[in-house]
Amino acid sequence: MALNDVLDRIDTELDAATERLMDLLRIQSISTDPAFKADCDKAADWLVADLNAIGITAEKRETPGHPMVVGHVGEENADAPHVLFYGHYDVQPVDPLELWNRPPFEPQLEETPNGTVIRGRGASDDKGQLMTFVEACRAWKAVNGSLPCRITFFFEGEEESGSPSLIPFMEANAEELKADLALICDTSMVSRGVPSISSQLRGMLKDEFTIVGPRIDLHSGHYGGPGLNPLRTLSEIVASFYDNETGRVAVDGFYEGVHEVPEDQLRQWQNCGFDEAGYLNSVGYSQPHGEKAYSTLEQQWARPTLEVNGLWGGYNGAGSKTVIPSEAHCKITCRLVGDMDPDALRSKIRKHVEDRLPADASVRWNNDLEGSPAAVMNIARPEFEAARTALSDEWQREAVFCGMGGSIPIAGFFSSILGMDAMLIGFANDDDAIHSPNEKYDLKSFHKGIRSWARVLDALSRK
Known part of the structure; x- marks a missing residue:
């Protein structure tokens, strides 16, 4: 398994990977509006076909709402670590349409002061993030003929509309979905260019x-x-x-x-590049207004x-x-x-x-x-430090275990329904305008996200 060859393949195939993402972004998979039910089906079919093209056995599973996509690869290698990767292919409505600078389902590369971005609904949440993992797997297969881990793919079509079918589907298919560890790519980096693993969700x-x-x-x-x-x-x-x-x-x-935050995590947070003044000033605050004994990040993530x-x-x-x-x-x-x-x-x-x-x-x-209770990840598991090292190597700066002020229910469901720990790694930035007009995903996030997952898969295969 030559990791460097995989990374080289990712670099040379970036244009093709970007065009595949553009194809997926053109599908108007708005889950909350019944008028787009056929588009949600189309997105599920697109993902099934794309996974099958890589050699992954995948199929569309019907639910009372929008379908799930489930795929498996590497089952013949019983000794390899087994991970489940979760993402969602549905997107938010585009209203107010008049605030978009271009049609939301006609994605395009655009130059900005922070570099090239992929502009379109779902670019960051969550199609672009989902495809970083798929493209990493594509490169692994192309170079090595197989993947370094057993992988279950689990893509949902109702995340943006409350996930009404999710729990029943997980309960009915628990044995098929269980793995050693769940991977979720529906989160952001704590600061631009700072790779992050979310270790706790409020x-x-x-x-x-x-x-x-x-x-x-x-x-x-x-x-x-x-x-x-x-x-x-x-x-x-x-x-x-x-x-x-x-x-x-x-x-x-x-x-x-x-519980108080361990000193090592506090050190990571203090050095993560978080712009407290910018965070506060952007909404008209001059100072934090929470618990006076704790920093702004602690108030947001751990209090x-x-x-x-x-x-x-x-x-x-x-x-x-x-x-x-x-x-x-x-x-x-x-x-x-x-x-x-x-x-x-x-x-x-x-x-x-x-x-x-x-x-x-x-x-x-x-x-x-x-x-619902908080979700606290078991970062004592060796896979977490292995992934943090892999991310640090790719981004050439220390990756951090960070918190999240909000909640991602699926992480808790993996624990309560499937008995699995979850690892949350995302490459979005705070200015991606998810759920808002003119959503975007940095091309750098897409490119280095693919490379990051290739490194993480390599690291996990050695645990």
């Missing part, structure tokens, strides 16, 4: 409550003073969620299950939050209406880290609210909202 808890006061809205001249105002009560409760001196959440027991996402009640129309409203409403979300238990945390938050209700006030909760 979880999510949603809740919503209504403070109920008088039986009906009241005239503020008749009841102003003696009457309890639910908006005032709600404001006091919301304010009590926080300790303004430290920036910490003041709900009793909120931080149970939260939990309680955010108020919506407050309303009373009269919201034009002019004035002198009422004391009978109800006031609040939506909250919490980002979870470490071993935080969403169900236990929900109980703590609800107790915090209920303990602060004055006489003549009650609370009504929305019991239809979900929660």
